[in-house]
Amino acid sequence: MSEETTGTLADLKSLVQSGAITGEAPVLREPKRDAFGRSYATGRRKNAVARVWVKPGKGEMTVNGKPVLTYFARPVLRMLLSQPFLVADRYQQFDVIATVVGGGLSGQAGAVRHGISRALTHYEPELRPILKKAGFLTRDPRVVERKKYGKAKARRSFQFSKR
Template identity: 45%
Template structure:
């Protein structure tokens, strides 16, 4: 039996939305004004988790909350995020980027602070595609003269 953690409605009047991407991960993030809950829903499992339990490491948890801490709004919002693709670390950074974008929707005056901290720049490093004639993207097959 699964316990539903989300017991609130997301609407135009109580939420600010931002999408974050990192590597293969995509996070859809809502900052909620009427709750203090921090919930992550994984598309792979279809279950909801507490944010701290989902990201597992304390460093990842602090990384997710960094945009809120930077602007001094960590106690003002609850977080609801849906994540898919990639691993935990990529999803963590995607959530962080989504929170930063949602904060700009909340207050556009926060943009210079977030921009200076590098939170509005998408990290474009992706996995390179495999090429034909090679084992991986760059690794070739072992060559033998005879």
């Protein structure tokens, strides 16, 4: 049995050295687009969940049917949404349509950013290494800790009274 294994390994080694088998398999991802030429992805952060569609356009963004300027009034939140496009060098080349539920505005902005990044990788798979290195494809796992019984909040105890 050991002779068969060594014979097989020797054959495999010769195939690799001859170039018939390469050490790295090329990963060719196909773009995922619907009938309208859009790519869809879900983004999440804290308790917020965003459904995001990305399509080629002039850079218009709508969130829950409103322009992004009215929905995310704070400039910091709008900056979060534009980060994936700036890193990928695709600023104002895509239109974004997003619906967000749950959480607060900060969590929703993070969820939309996560969704935009994932949708961009579905539209153009070659952008994945750039967005992955920037950390936009990683879901931020931090969520609010649940309240425990016998406690005022998640960890805070009730006020102690000596008498």
